[in-house]
Amino acid sequence: MRYHSVIVWLAYTTALVAAEKYSQYGGSPPVYPSPNITGIGGWEDALKRAKDFVNELTLEEKAGMVTGTPGPCVGNIAPISRLNFTGLCLQDGPLALRQAIYASIFSAGLSASASWDRALVKERSALMASEFKGKGSHVILGPVVGPLGRSPFGGRNWEGFSPDAYLSGVLVEESVKGIQEMGVQACTKHFIMNEQESQRNPSYVDNKRVEAISSNIDDKTIHETYLWPFANALRAGTASIMCSYQRINGSYGCQNSKTMNGLLKEELGFQGYVMSDWGGTRAGIPSILAGLDMNMPGGFDFATGAPSHFGGNITLGVNNGSLAIEKVDDMVLRIMTPYYYLKQDVDYPDIDESTGGLNFFPVPNYQYQFSFGPVTDVRKDHASHIRKLGAAGTVLLKNTNNALPLKEPKNIGVFGNDAADFTQGLIPSDNYDIGTLAVGGGSGTGRFTYVVSPLEAIKTKAESWGALVQYITSNSFIRDHGLGSIYLKPPDVCLVFLKSWAAEGSDRSTLIAEWDSTAIVEKTAALCPNTVVVLHGASPNTLPWRDNANVTAILAAHMPGQETGNSIVDILWGTINPSGKLPYTIARQESDYSKNLINSPELVGSTDPDAWQTDFTEGSLIDYKEFDYYNKSVAYEFGFGLSYTTFELSDIKIDVVQANPSRTPSSSAEILPGGNRELWETLVNVTVTVKNTGKLTGATVPQLYASLPAAEAGDKTPVRSLRGFEKVELSAGESKGVVFGLMRRDLSFWDTVGQTWRLPAGKIGVSVGFSSRDLGLEGEISV
Numbered sequence: 001m002r003y004h005s006v007i008v009w010l011a012y013t014t015a016l017v018a019a020e021k022y023s024q025y026g027g028s029p030p031v032y033p034s035p036n037i038t039g040i041g042g043w044e045d046a047l048k049r050a051k052d053f054v055n056e057l058t059l060e061e062k063a064g065m066v067t068g069t070p071g072p073c074v075g076n077i078a079p080i081s082r083l084n085f086t087g088l089c090l091q092d093g094p095l096a097l098r099q100a101i102y103a104s105i106f107s108a109g110l111s112a113s114a115s116w117d118r119a120l121v122k123e124r125s126a127l128m129a130s131e132f133k134g135k136g137s138h139v140i141l142g143p144v145v146g147p148l149g150r151s152p153f154g155g156r157n158w159e160g161f162s163p164d165a166y167l168s169g170v171l172v173e174e175s176v177k178g179i180q181e182m183g184v185q186a187c188t189k190h191f192i193m194n195e196q197e198s199q200r201n202p203s204y205v206d207n208k209r210v211e212a213i214s215s216n217i218d219d220k221t222i223h224e225t226y227l228w229p230f231a232n233a234l235r236a237g238t239a240s241i242m243c244s245y246q247r248i249n250g251s252y253g254c255q256n257s258k259t260m261n262g263l264l265k266e267e268l269g270f271q272g273y274v275m276s277d278w279g280g281t282r283a284g285i286p287s288i289l290a291g292l293d294m295n296m297p298g299g300f301d302f303a304t305g306a307p308s309h310f311g312g313n314i315t316l317g318v319n320n321g322s323l324a325i326e327k328v329d330d331m332v333l334r335i336m337t338p339y340y341y342l343k344q345d346v347d348y349p350d351i352d353e354s355t356g357g358l359n360f361f362p363v364p365n366y367q368y369q370f371s372f373g374p375v376t377d378v379r380k381d382h383a384s385h386i387r388k389l390g391a392a393g394t395v396l397l398k399n400t401n402n403a404l405p406l407k408e409p410k411n412i413g414v415f416g417n418d419a420a421d422f423t424q425g426l427i428p429s430d431n432y433d434i435g436t437l438a439v440g441g442g443s444g445t446g447r448f449t450y451v452v453s454p455l456e457a458i459k460t461k462a463e464s465w466g467a468l469v470q471y472i473t474s475n476s477f478i479r480d481h482g483l484g485s486i487y488l489k490p491p492d493v494c495l496v497f498l499k500s501w502a503a504e505g506s507d508r509s510t511l512i513a514e515w516d517s518t519a520i521v522e523k524t525a526a527l528c529p530n531t532v533v534v535l536h537g538a539s540p541n542t543l544p545w546r547d548n549a550n551v552t553a554i555l556a557a558h559m560p561g562q563e564t565g566n567s568i569v570d571i572l573w574g575t576i577n578p579s580g581k582l583p584y585t586i587a588r589q590e591s592d593y594s595k596n597l598i599n600s601p602e603l604v605g606s607t608d609p610d611a612w613q614t615d616f617t618e619g620s621l622i623d624y625k626e627f628d629y630y631n632k633s634v635a636y637e638f639g640f641g642l643s644y645t646t647f648e649l650s651d652i653k654i655d656v657v658q659a660n661p662s663r664t665p666s667s668s669a670e671i672l673p674g675g676n677r678e679l680w681e682t683l684v685n686v687t688v689t690v691k692n693t694g695k696l697t698g699a700t701v702p703q704l705y706a707s708l709p710a711a712e713a714g715d716k717t718p719v720r721s722l723r724g725f726e727k728v729e730l731s732a733g734e735s736k737g738v739v740f741g742l743m744r745r746d747l748s749f750w751d752t753v754g755q756t757w758r759l760p761a762g763k764i765g766v767s768v769g770f771s772s773r774d775l776g777l778e779g780e781i782s783v
């Protein structure tokens with residue numbers, strides 16, 4: 001008896017400790033009911049057409065409209081031929097139509113963001129969308145702003161843009177516009193705080209179910225950092241949002257009413273539909289009531305193979321009274337309104353016969369008849385764009401003695417496994433040794449039709465002056481034998497190509513380039529006083545050899561896509577003047593980043609169902625905001641990047657556009673997609689002049705950072721936050737004025753008590769420069 005009560009007591013205290021440990025964020029508050037679509041913001045007419053369509057549907061058809069079914073695309077909504085509706089084809093992913101042939105492999109989000117070029121980023125999305133449309137795909141599963149990049153180790157950071165919420169916000173807006181102006185739907189993903197791959201889904205340890213990791217976050221940080229770029233995507237009209245696998249404050253991403261009903265549909269006025277990540281639906285009616293509109297892939301539970309949580313359960317739920325038919329109607333309306341808005345009912349191409357190559361569904365076990373069209377080559381002249389963006393997204397980090405641009409070296413050495421052509425096929429799945437890394441792996445990759453390797457492009461370039469191009473592309477050979485086989489030592493220039501793999505499903509285990517990179521650089525530099533290092537792949541990478549005097553130049557070349565070799569040759573020889581800027585921080589060493597990523601071996605083996613918890617206690621202090629706040633030195637700061645010319649900034653001018661604005665946006669202002677309309681009104685213009693003071697044409701990126709008064713904006717207010725940037729191309733000697741329009745949201749902090757954005761009463765510091773730590777111009781804003 002006594003013994004028994006001790007056990008009970010022990011169990012009780014363990015439970016208390018557990019509750020304390022897991023609930024410091026208090027769980028996710030319930031937000032019901034789920035808001036209805038109104039069509040506000042320009043979709044009103046499309047909504048009327050969607051209503052006419054829904055009125056024709058049977059209950060079973062309605063259930064089918066919100067539940068994926070086996071078919072040729074990675075996600076499929078069944079056709080209803082009676083209504084001339086040919087179904088919906090959803091395809092991966094953010095940089096290419098993954099499972100097609102004769103489609104382009106564009107630059108990854110990482111390269112796009114390193115270009116800091118709105119126009120190029122928009123063009124990338126538009127050209128990509130034209131390929132999706134050409135192959136009969138209605139929805140692109142992209143762009144990506146989740147993960148944002150809380151930890152540099154995140155395995156999927158490269159699919160998105162930048163750990164800076166503002167930069168990601170601007171670029172996702174351009175991306176959604178680029179996609180949807182071509183008549184294709186964007187699906188902005190993954191909502192929200194899917195910041196690590198490790199334990200993103202539940203696992204089974206000793207047959208015990210262990211739940212997916214829970215990202216636990218406070219209200220201020222989610223608004224000021226992780227939700228921020230999603231608001232931009234909504235403002236641009238994203239048709240859809242994909243909810244994420246992991247939990248948020250203990251509640252799964254695809255059944256979290258606070259994030260879907262509350263943040264997305266109420267606060268940000270989202271009018272489109274939320275679809276689940278593949279197999280991310282954990283329950284039927286509870287997910288629907290929390291705001292989930294479409295279950296993917298849906299025909300079965302992707303993870304367990306069980307029948308769908310939606311489908312038959314929806315008809316059952318409506319018939320037994322546990323689910324209102326009006327709720328189902330709203331889900332279908334949210335799906336069909338952007339379809340009509342984007343005129344996808346008019347002459348949309350049939351699904352390209354070449355899709356379906358992933359054997360995702362047991363072919364030809366399709367329940368429904370899809371219409372197929374011929375295999376079409378949709379690549380057109382997109383290669384020239386890809387080559388251009390690949391170069392624009394390359395960042396020159398070091399260039400001593402003007403090692404670059406190269407002229408006509410007679411003897412060129414090319415070293416490293418990243419220089420070579422692919423050796424393991426044209427769709428990058430797992431990490432591979434010899435072969436260039438042009439994009440990462442997982443659902444965000446694509447099937448190449450060709451790749452121009454760096455070695456091939458260098459050989460082609462050097463032909464015109466008959467240079468000797470000597471190469472070793474086996475890193476293990478260099479590691480064991482050095483540059484032993486090279487004739488005429490040292491070459492005039494040694495180009496070393498390194499790479500870092502990353503793919504969906506796992507996180508990075510190191511921030512140092514792979515395949516013995518340090519040894520490869522050191523062995524080369526020992527012989528070659530003019531060693532130029534090029535890094536491809538996931539970023540950031542720490543660079544242990546960066547101060548080696550024989551390493552004269554370093555280029556972070558990211559993931560340029562199929563024209564990678566041509567892009568780097570354009571930079572190396574100065575056909576294109578480098579203008580990329582780091583969209584992240586390169587620390588001096590790996591341990592300088594607080595890792596913010598949970599994957600210890602003890603956790604991996606734990607059978608505690610709630611063991612996986614990650615508290616976002618750092619608030620918004622990630623990437624440069626962390627380094628700035630703690631006054632830590634870095635190797636290369638956020639926003640940094642060299643050019644072959646020089647620039648100067650002058651004449652900062654601050655113009656108040658809207659005098660004496662209220663502290664908070666009016667609570668009676670319309671809630672448009674993206675939130676309260678007044679948040680997007682420009683309050684202040686900051687103007688500067690930028691001049692090219694060198695001898696070559698080139699582009700640079702003046703950047704504006706705002707410093708909110710910490711006394712009002714709260715603990716851990718970043719020292720400065722990016723709030724404006726503009727890519728400017730200038731010929732030698734030319735000057736241009738740049739205007740940064742600062743909107744209300746840009747100058748506000750999230751007031752958790754008022755549940756609104758609030759302008760500080762005190763002064764806001766403004767600094768403008770060429771990086772987050774090269775800020776020559778300063779000013780103050782009082783609004």
Ligand SMILES: *[C@@H]1O[C@H](CO)[C@@H](O)[C@H](O)[C@H]1NC(C)=O
Nearest residue numbers: 025026028029218219249258
């Ligand atoms: C998470 O919990 C915090 C602390 O209780 C709360 O402020 C916040 O609104 C919650 N957010 C979500 C999305 O559940």
Ligand SMILES: *[C@@H]1O[C@H](CO)[C@@H](O)[C@H](O)[C@H]1NC(C)=O
Nearest residue numbers: 033034035036326327329330
């Ligand atoms: C949504 O609209 C239906 C009628 O179609 C109504 O019954 C329901 O109350 C509305 N829900 C909300 C949250 O306004």
Ligand SMILES: *[C@@H]1O[C@H](CO)[C@@H](O)[C@H](O)[C@H]1NC(C)=O
Nearest residue numbers: 056080081082083084085345
């Ligand atoms: C379907 O298309 C045919 C041919 O264009 C047309 O005659 C018919 O009215 C359409 N039906 C509906 C329901 O739109």
Ligand SMILES: *[C@@H]1O[C@H](CO)[C@@H](O)[C@H](O)[C@H]1NC(C)=O
Nearest residue numbers: 306307308309311312313316
């Ligand atoms: C309802 O969903 C469950 C999984 O939650 C599944 O096992 C069941 O077969 C579904 N029922 C119908 C009628 O689709």
Ligand SMILES: *[C@@H]1O[C@H](CO)[C@@H](O)[C@H](O)[C@H]1NC(C)=O
Nearest residue numbers: 284285313314316317320322
């Ligand atoms: C009604 O249907 C839903 C969905 O399948 C099911 O979860 C629920 O248990 C059913 N309720 C009743 C009372 O039968």
Ligand SMILES: *[C@@H]1O[C@H](CO)[C@@H](O)[C@H](O)[C@H]1NC(C)=O
Nearest residue numbers: 525526527528529548549550
């Ligand atoms: C730099 O190159 C020279 C050969 O030109 C060599 O003697 C020296 O050791 C090298 N330095 C390093 C740090 O590798």
Ligand SMILES: *[C@@H]1O[C@H](CO)[C@@H](O)[C@H](O)[C@H]1NC(C)=O
Nearest residue numbers: 626627628629630631632719
């Ligand atoms: C960083 O430096 C500033 C200015 O020198 C100082 O005010 C601040 O307290 C320092 N912060 C930390 C965390 O050391």
Ligand SMILES: *[C@@H]1O[C@H](CO)[C@@H](O)[C@H](O)[C@H]1NC(C)=O
Nearest residue numbers: 655656657684685739740741
């Ligand atoms: C602010 O800048 C925009 C252009 O970016 C311009 O149209 C507007 O007139 C400017 N307003 C003021 C008051 O300077």
